[in-house]
Amino acid sequence: MNGQNPVFIPGPTNIPDRLRLAMAAQTWDHRAPDFVDVFHPILEDAKQVFGTTKGKVITFPASGTGGWEAAVTNCLNPGDTVLISRYGMFSHKWILLCQDHGLNVEIIEAEWGEGAQADRFEAALTADKSHRIKAVLATHNETATGVRSDIGAIRAAIDASDHPAMLFVDGVSSIGSMPFEMDAWGVDVAVAGSQKGFMLPTGMAICGVSEKALAACDAAACTRSFFDFKQMAAANAGGGYPYTPPVNLLLGLRESLDMLTAEGLDNVYARHARLAEGVRRAVSAWGMSLVAKRPELYSETVSAIYVPEGFDSDALTNHAYDTYGVSFGVGLGEMAGKAFRIGHLGSLTPTMALSGLATIEMCMADLNYPIELGAGVAAAQEYYRTGAPLAMAAE
Structure with a gap:
């Protein structure tokens, strides 16, 4: 649909x-x-x-x-x-x-x-x-x-x-x-x-x-x-x-x-921080690295992720869209072909973020990336399920 x-x-x-x-x-x-x-x-x-x-x-x-x-x-x-x-x-x-x-x-x-x-x-x-x-x-x-x-x-x-x-x-x-x-x-x-x-x-x-x-x-x-x-x-x-x-x-x-x-701005910021950390846990479980060089530079709204040597990040994002109907950010400028981006901002919850992580994992498995299917999702799940849930204002 x-x-x-x-x-x-x-x-x-x-x-x-x-x-x-x-x-x-x-x-x-x-x-x-x-x-x-x-x-x-x-x-x-x-x-x-x-x-x-x-x-x-x-x-x-x-x-x-x-x-x-x-x-x-x-x-x-x-x-x-x-x-x-x-x-x-x-x-x-x-x-x-x-x-x-x-x-x-x-x-x-x-x-x-x-x-x-x-x-x-x-x-x-x-x-x-x-x-x-x-x-x-x-x-x-x-x-x-x-x-x-x-x-x-x-x-x-x-x-x-x-x-x-x-x-x-x-x-x-x-x-x-x-x-x-x-x-x-x-x-x-x-x-x-x-x-x-x-x-x-x-x-x-x-x-x-x-x-x-x-x-x-x-x-x-x-x-x-x-x-x-x-x-x-x-x-x-x-x-x-x-x-x-x-x-x-x-x-x-x-x-x-x-x-x-209604959500409260402090809660909005906390939700974004939590979403971002879950994504970063998944990236680590995949054995990949962020473009951002140090933790104090990590964005709470988007993670840019290097793909392994020999892989094309544009092929990955194209496969996600063509096969599963899901859009991820392409690499821009110097990052073209080298990195893809996961946006985790705006109207997004941990449950929604998990669906994105599961989808990009399927794409990586389809394209023979050196990952274990489910590893990133499990790492994010473990992080998201701890602590009090953060909910957006009701739609």
Whole structure:
């Protein structure tokens, strides 16, 4: 039956029935006086997920990439220098976007499987005596490699160098699934997307924007119109958008926030941590290794896993889809053909995770991988069955 199997890609994620039903609404006039009664609380309640009381939440009809573009074009000028570390496909794509907008990008190269190295940021910022660098960009959770970087340490590096640079963070595959502390970490623009931890279809970039970033908009000369923070914030204050909003996605976001609140954000984060550890136990039982090089780098939302020498990870994920109708993440960039990814975020439970582990084990057995059928599943089962069960909010 089509559509019955969960996906195990790191986004878009599985959509709970409760959210699909919330979005299955008849056309609603977004200029009607009662629309504001629903719209304003959405923006206010989303702040909790970002970890901010000081910033604004601003949404655009776009994917996370639109949020990246909004961060760059609203706060910077062509020719400005930004500092970013490249350690995966998505940090690489953010570099390309900055270059497309005429920015001077200083790149700290890091091996894929590593994260953003705060000490190297601090050295670069300390050396920048004239404060040429206007913003530091960091990918919180590098989806291509399953690596989580320490954003708090990057903020500490900026502070230790006594540098005024803004901090922009790609939180697309972390916000709503892993702890994110926009205010505590001094993040100026945090970018999320509807299709990951919020469990919705792709189509909405959700940005947390600090007062400092909004003030920077006044002097920023990068071309923008659709992604204008100030224009959007002004329209939001009046209860709408400067153009037609994605009303059904906003209704879905309202329900998503209710689900996250009902489960409790601490419980959401604990559930993701538990799902991730079960997957990691399975990987170890298979005798395989993660792309992430050390435990402190392990992502709670996606695990990138090296296949054994002589095997093709793309053949594995293709076999899973063609034979069993289940999607796993392919290897991206430097990981193409070398690693596959298991997404364990959003609307997912340990029971669902076990079905994914069992399926990928069958695929590996079909393709003559050197594994014992059931070993990874048993390792995850042993982990998941201990301790109190973690349940999502009812659909």
